Amino acid sequence: MDFGENVFTTGCYDMSGSHSVLCATSADQCPPDWYVLGDRFNSNDHIADDCGHGSAATSGVNDTEACGKRCTCNYHYSTSDNPLNIGSMTYGRCYDAVSNDSYCGVNAATCGDGETFIGPHDEVLAEVDDCFCDVTPVGACMTDSNAFSHCAVSSDSCLSGQSFIQAKTFMADDSMDIDCMLCRNTWDPTASPTKLPTASPTVKPSLNPSASPVNSASAQDHFLGFQGLTISAYIVYALLGV
Numbered sequence: 001m002d003f004g005e006n007v008f009t010t011g012c013y014d015m016s017g018s019h020s021v022l023c024a025t026s027a028d029q030c031p032p033d034w035y036v037l038g039d040r041f042n043s044n045d046h047i048a049d050d051c052g053h054g055s056a057a058t059s060g061v062n063d064t065e066a067c068g069k070r071c072t073c074n075y076h077y078s079t080s081d082n083p084l085n086i087g088s089m090t091y092g093r094c095y096d097a098v099s100n101d102s103y104c105g106v107n108a109a110t111c112g113d114g115e116t117f118i119g120p121h122d123e124v125l126a127e128v129d130d131c132f133c134d135v136t137p138v139g140a141c142m143t144d145s146n147a148f149s150h151c152a153v154s155s156d157s158c159l160s161g162q163s164f165i166q167a168k169t170f171m172a173d174d175s176m177d178i179d180c181m182l183c184r185n186t187w188d189p190t191a192s193p194t195k196l197p198t199a200s201p202t203v204k205p206s207l208n209p210s211a212s213p214v215n216s217a218s219a220q221d222h223f224l225g226f227q228g229l230t231i232s233a234y235i236v237y238a239l240l241g242v
Helices: 167-172
Strands: 010-013 021-024 035-038 090-096 101-105 116-118 139-142 148-152 163-165 178-181 220-223 236-239
Touching: 101 167, 139 167, 139 178, 148 178, 167 178
Parallel strands: 178 220
Antiparallel strands: 010 021, 010 035, 090 101, 090 116, 101 236, 139 148, 139 163
């Protein structure tokens, strides 16, 4: 996928330590004391037509073409001249303290009632599977007759007269037979729109030492209609354990 066609996300800059850039969905997800670069960082750059996965990152200085120096929905900012990696932007998790389970989430608004959003750069997620856009579920807009209209991150993407269903509620409704993900994985040759097997409990540690199995489910594949976004057929739950 072309780098220049991606939707912007927020840049975070470490002014006093590593002088590195991290990306987040919004400013409140930047690490503490990091400078917020905003959600249009380097928007004036002229992006090279061939900038995409595997391209070497370059800065657009002296009117030259740039590549990789933005935070976007699908690409994380690339430092120096490191190659760009498609699907590298990470997201946070929605955590339910009652059931001790979690799932990938875009921001606090995508979490269900009583759940806590944990940002992608929070230290508590250091040992948990990364959340990329192709495994990050979103909600849906429903018509006044309770029929599915389209996938959405929040209610402001719904049309007049429509209602918004949060990701967790929508995922639990088996009658819909629809998966709403932030993007579709079109770059991984092993990606499949069919149901994924249940992962082993020992695949990767979770927030607690005794991790529970990872559950997965899939059905009809849908994605958000952002320019340049492509989306996966996977739904992945990461259980935190007891």
